Amino acid sequence: MPVESIFHRLEALLPKVQKPIQYVGGELNSTVKDWDSADVRWALMYPDAYEVGLPNQGVAILYEILNELPGTLAERTYAVWPDLEALMRAEGVPQFTVDAHRPVRAFDVLGLSFSTELGYTNMLTALDLAGIPLLAVDRGEDDPIVLAGGHAAFNPEPIADFLDAAVLGDGEQISIAISEVIREWKAEGRPGGRDELLMRLAESGGVYVPKFYDVEYHDDGRIKRVAPNRADVPWRVHKHTVMDLDEWPYPKKPLVPLAETVHERFSVEIFRGCTRGCRFCQAGMITRPVRERSITTIGAMVENGIKESGFNEVGLLSLSSADHSEIADVAKGLADRYEGTNTSLSLPSTRVDAFNIDLANEFSRNGRRSGLTFAPEGGSERMRKVINKMVTEEDLIRTVTTAYSQGWRQVKLYFMCGLPTETDEDVLGIADLAKKVIKAGREATGSRDIRCTVSIGGFVPKPHTPFQWAGQTDAETVDRRLKELRDALRNDREYGRAIGYRYHDGKPSIVEGLLSRGDRRVGAVIRAVWEDGGRFDGWSEHFSYERWMAAAEQAGVDVSWYTTREREENEVLPWDHLDAGLDREWLWQDWQEAVSGSEVEDCRWTPCYDCGVCPTMGTEIQIGPTGKKLLPLTVV
Numbered sequence: 001m002p003v004e005s006i007f008h009r010l011e012a013l014l015p016k017v018q019k020p021i022q023y024v025g026g027e028l029n030s031t032v033k034d035w036d037s038a039d040v041r042w043a044l045m046y047p048d049a050y051e052v053g054l055p056n057q058g059v060a061i062l063y064e065i066l067n068e069l070p071g072t073l074a075e076r077t078y079a080v081w082p083d084l085e086a087l088m089r090a091e092g093v094p095q096f097t098v099d100a101h102r103p104v105r106a107f108d109v110l111g112l113s114f115s116t117e118l119g120y121t122n123m124l125t126a127l128d129l130a131g132i133p134l135l136a137v138d139r140g141e142d143d144p145i146v147l148a149g150g151h152a153a154f155n156p157e158p159i160a161d162f163l164d165a166a167v168l169g170d171g172e173q174i175s176i177a178i179s180e181v182i183r184e185w186k187a188e189g190r191p192g193g194r195d196e197l198l199m200r201l202a203e204s205g206g207v208y209v210p211k212f213y214d215v216e217y218h219d220d221g222r223i224k225r226v227a228p229n230r231a232d233v234p235w236r237v238h239k240h241t242v243m244d245l246d247e248w249p250y251p252k253k254p255l256v257p258l259a260e261t262v263h264e265r266f267s268v269e270i271f272r273g274c275t276r277g278c279r280f281c282q283a284g285m286i287t288r289p290v291r292e293r294s295i296t297t298i299g300a301m302v303e304n305g306i307k308e309s310g311f312n313e314v315g316l317l318s319l320s321s322a323d324h325s326e327i328a329d330v331a332k333g334l335a336d337r338y339e340g341t342n343t344s345l346s347l348p349s350t351r352v353d354a355f356n357i358d359l360a361n362e363f364s365r366n367g368r369r370s371g372l373t374f375a376p377e378g379g380s381e382r383m384r385k386v387i388n389k390m391v392t393e394e395d396l397i398r399t400v401t402t403a404y405s406q407g408w409r410q411v412k413l414y415f416m417c418g419l420p421t422e423t424d425e426d427v428l429g430i431a432d433l434a435k436k437v438i439k440a441g442r443e444a445t446g447s448r449d450i451r452c453t454v455s456i457g458g459f460v461p462k463p464h465t466p467f468q469w470a471g472q473t474d475a476e477t478v479d480r481r482l483k484e485l486r487d488a489l490r491n492d493r494e495y496g497r498a499i500g501y502r503y504h505d506g507k508p509s510i511v512e513g514l515l516s517r518g519d520r521r522v523g524a525v526i527r528a529v530w531e532d533g534g535r536f537d538g539w540s541e542h543f544s545y546e547r548w549m550a551a552a553e554q555a556g557v558d559v560s561w562y563t564t565r566e567r568e569e570n571e572v573l574p575w576d577h578l579d580a581g582l583d584r585e586w587l588w589q590d591w592q593e594a595v596s597g598s599e600v601e602d603c604r605w606t607p608c609y610d611c612g613v614c615p616t617m618g619t620e621i622q623i624g625p626t627g628k629k630l631l632p633l634t635v636v
């Protein structure tokens with residue numbers, strides 16, 4: 001049965017909404033496949049506005065891979081702004097894809113990629129607008145499988161009631177495998193209906209189907225156990241790891257946005273994973289081990305991506321880009337190749353060392369020397385040992401002074417507030433550090449024309465990290481420390497004017513903390529917030545702390561129990577049945593070492609310290625040098 005486009009109905013609403021261009025689709029490199037020629041159809045959603053969602057790499061990669069697969073099609077859908085939502089409700093227009101404006105409910109799968117938990121309410125809006133029941137238990141044979149992925153899916157328990165399934169880790173291979181399971185099940189005439197399809201997915205051990213697991217609680221509210229309620233469903237669900245990134249050189253045809261977006265460049269992921277062992281960093285922990293893309297493939301992807309998209313900026317992405325074992329060759333090779341052209345290169349990197357400045361110098365040959373960012377994360381040496389961010393004050397001052405001496409005028413320093421064991425002195429140490437940076441910079445350059453911006457985010461303890469047991473610092477303490485720091489910076493007559501200060505208050509971090517380490521009981525809070533009008537919680541102008549707290553009270557959920565409470569070693573955590581490969585005992589030991597301030601080295605260059613990932617996942621660290629070279633440009 002052909003599925004009709006709803007565009008003619010949407011079009012009448014577009015003159016009445018802000019930024020209507022975001023809903024029309026037709027971007028360069030977007031794909032519309034014939035509906036009837038496909039037997040497996042995915043709607044892919046990044047649950048935020050188009051301007052945030054379109055540049056998302058995860059969705060872009062899956063969109064291409066699935067559309068390349070014979071018999072499979074994929075289209076994109078984004079969160080609609082409240083103005084369009086109101087009109088769609090009034091006119092009965094359903095949630096649609098931007099590619100062919102097909103109703104989302106007509107697809108086999110609605111795949112959502114969650115980079116952050118603050119997108120959960122937007123998922124509920126999309127389900128509701130699509131006409132898909134909010135609760136998985138209420139869905140029927142004609143509803144899509146609602147499937148979550150992305151970093152937040154490593155603890156999908158707070159949204160477990162709204163999901164049919166979740167996938168942990170890299171999506172390339174598992175999205176193809178899921179498509180094949182659906183194709184086979186449909187070809188067989190959908191035996192056993194939706195339930196059997198979910199069972200086939202769950203049996204593989206690579207797809208988590210929350211309804212096949214029961215959660216039992218102790219009287220005091222802690223979890224007693226999470227157990228499968230069907231035979232053949234595994235006790236633990238494993239993450240997926242793509243080992244050879246050169247085999248998956250996506251995106252090959254980058255989407256070029258029609259409306260303004262947060263990043264307007266072609267991004268090439270130069271490696272996945274990070275083994276530096278920063279204890280606060282969930283991304284680093286859950287994406288282990290390191291897998292590098294070869295210099296040859298990076299060069300080919302950059303060349304091809306520019307040709308296919310016309311972008312004139314290329315970003316080399318990863319969790320710590322300067323750590324690629326051949327980054328010096330990559331940087332010099334690409335800088336030589338594109339010198340004098342209108343293509344500029346960027347390396348979002350936070351490593352604090354002089355080598356990083358050499359790289360930045362290479363990459364700024366074609367562009368402006370606008371600013372450099374370094375992330376010491378903790379304000380005192382003691383704090384940086386706790387979080388395993390091995391940067392000494394001396395390193396930082398030397399690095400930043402080198403940057404100023406080489407012509408950089410603006411340096412941004414990124415820190416966190418609310419870290420485990422943190423004291424007021426640790427946070428005030430940020431002011432001392434910033435002042436020393438400016439002082440050393442003035443001495444080195446003989447100029448007062450240098451600036452440093454201190455930017456601070458609130459720390460949220462995350463699942464699958466050594467800090468998963470930590471008590472989160474309450475919002476009042478974070479706010480008080482940030483205010484004292486602001487005063488210490490502002491009141492300094494000598495250096496205060498050279499130091500900028502950016503921070504957010506501590507309340508959003510508490511909500512993020514509730515959602516990050518929540519269990520299934522938190523789902524009622526998410527639903528109550530959404531019913532009360534909660535949308536776009538990642539946007540400060542839409543976020544309401546009061547709404548979240550009122551909803552928690554209504555649902556009988558004690559927010560501090562989930563956030564500021566420290567957990568004991570043997571407490572069953574809501575995500576313990578979801579396997580990121582990390583050994584629980586190692587995580588606990590690392591948490592104890594954090595408290596005592598002892599550090600661990602990067603296992604790329606030192607012996608394995610048994611975090612568990614490589615043996616559990618059957619993987620290994622993959623680093624160069626490979627001896628490969630940047631190939632010459634292809635003659636067009």
Ligand code: SF4
Nearest residue numbers: 603608609610611614
């Ligand atoms: S298992 Fe060993 S080598 Fe592999 S990521 Fe963990 S510490 Fe590193």
